[in-house]
Amino acid sequence: MQERLERRTNRDRSEAMRALLIETARKLFAEKTYAETGTPEIVAAAGVTRGALYHHFADKEALFRAVAEHEAATVAAEIERAAPDGLGPREALLAGSQAYLEAMRAPGRTRLLLLDGPAVLGRAGMDEIDGRHGNRTLREGLAIAMRAGAMQRLPLAALTSQLAAAFDRAALAVDAGSAMADQMEVVTALIDGLMLDA
Known part of the structure; x- marks a missing residue:
């Protein structure tokens, strides 16, 4: 004992x-x-x-990887909290998108995950981290929408990657001073363009 x-x-x-x-x-x-x-x-x-x-x-890079992993996990948790089970596919995708942009407003987070992350760990290293966290939540939301017949059936990996890139650009824009409402208006139009019943 x-x-x-x-x-x-x-x-x-x-x-x-x-x-x-x-x-x-x-x-x-x-x-x-x-x-x-x-x-x-x-x-x-x-x-x-x-x-x-x-x-x-092992070194500073390993410490940075742990920081990036922790930040990405925090963002994913915010997305999951904002889009609980029970929301319709469109509502869940929009709530998750809004939560992502809000979570990325934490001071320094866009620099850590979207600028320094790929520079330090390489694109493949950050894609691996994203695949366990934010991109995982997006991929799951898109898969649910497709299975429900609410969204066009498209190659899931490619769709996830391209939408995630758009969301990352929106987060960088918000960080640089763009209005969150403007970015969400475009995100909403992107998602609605994929929906079959929007």
Whole structure:
């Protein structure tokens, strides 16, 4: 029993350290960019040793990957919260789209996921992360709409990829000062153009 308690405590401590490093790095990467943030600055801001950083992450890129994964998971959770089961296919896609654009307004998030992410991890690396999170929610919503007969049947992977690219451009535009309402008007028109009963 004592050994199990110690193991859990060690695991909790390890998870807390990992979370601290991710949170600290996220703040610095968002404020200064990945390229302008060094690991000495991250460990100093977190109040830990370099050994602690390298115990959890092989290098700065691995830490950035964890930050990007955490951010993408947060965005996906917002989308899922906004589009619960029970909404019609069109309503779910629109609610998820709105939630995506809102979630991407978090300070620094567009830089982390849409600018630095592909630059640091490569397009394939970010596509892999997106495929587990935001693009997964979009793909699922589109598949549901097609199965329900509410949307044109199109190649799902290609449709997901192209709509996700449009949503990413909308998020970048909002981040640069474009009106959310303007971006959502276009997103709504894109989705309605695919619907069979819009």
